[in-house]
Amino acid sequence: MKAVQSLLPLSSLEPRKLKRTGYVPAFLGGGLLAGLVPFINMTVRPTMFTTQPGSPFHILMDANWQLMAQLNILLLVCGACILYHTEYEGNAIQKTETLPVTPFFLFLGKLGILILSCLLPLCLEAISLLLCCMHWFPDDAAVGMLLIKGIAFEFALMLPTAAAMLFISSICRNMWICLGTGVILVFMTSVLPADNAVMAMLPFVSPYRILHRLSHTQTFHMLAGCAGEIVLFCLLETIYLKIRRLS
Incomplete structure (x- = not known):
């Protein structure tokens, strides 16, 4: 009950804060x-992909997802920076402490x-992939379920990245330091071997993984690892808040 009461003020405050930023246009533009x-890619080199055997959705994901995933991660970096910049600008975070909202529930909100x-960029990307399949691979009728499963899996893999970047944003009062840190992490992790089981679990690496390239066991391990990482960053946030309160 206390948690619900703490989160209720956020339902109206957070959207009002974001109206003064470029948060929604950033996600809309990035998704487009x-x-x-x-x-x-299909317009420039159609025959390169239409002549390949296998599922059209798998072909499109293999050819395009690495770049699409990197754009999604950059969107998360920008979004997390904007979310906490609204708190640190003008010492708004100190005013928030006068409300019935604990700092940790502010993080959760x-x-x-x-x-x-x-969901916004992923839905736009799913529509684009579906239209490409319908236009260049009109004979394939099984793309719908593959598309839903694939995009849902990619959504799950983005969650630890969101938690990690938001944690970084919460400890950086200067938005440019936070943004620079996020961009460095994006490009440093993009060169790591994603086929390595340990490296693939890193928050800024996991969104590059594709569902059809993994076995059922690997998929389960990835999803379980993502859930554990979200809990981990929430715990790190509680520890940081306690340290900040004591300092």
Whole structure:
């Protein structure tokens, strides 16, 4: 009951804060940009993909998802920076402490908004992939279920990245330091071997994984690891808040 009462003020405060930022246009524009990747790739080199054997959805994901995933991660970096910049600008976070909202529930509220925001670019990308399949592979009728499973899996893999980046944002008062840290992590982890089981679990690496390339056991391990990482970053946030309170 206390948790619900603490989260209720966030339902009206957070959207009002985001109206003064470019948060929604950023996710909309980023989703449209990522959605254009498979369309442009198929327009420029159609025969390269239409002559390949196998599922059209798998072909499109293999050819385009690495770039699309990187754009999604950059969106999470920008979104997390904006979410906490609204708190640190003008010492708004100190004013928030006068409300019946604990700092940890403030973090959870922002995490919920960031997670829901992931659905916007993913839906736009799913529509783009579906249209590409319908236009260049009109004879394939099984793309629907593959698309739903694939996008749902990618959504799950983005959640630890959102939690990790939001944790970084919560400890950086300067948005540019937070943004620079996120961008460095994006490009440093993009060169790590994603086929390595340990490396693939890192928050900024896991979104590059594709469902059809994994076995059932690997898929289960990835999803379980993602759930554990979300809990881990929430615990790290509680520890940081206690340290900040004592300092």
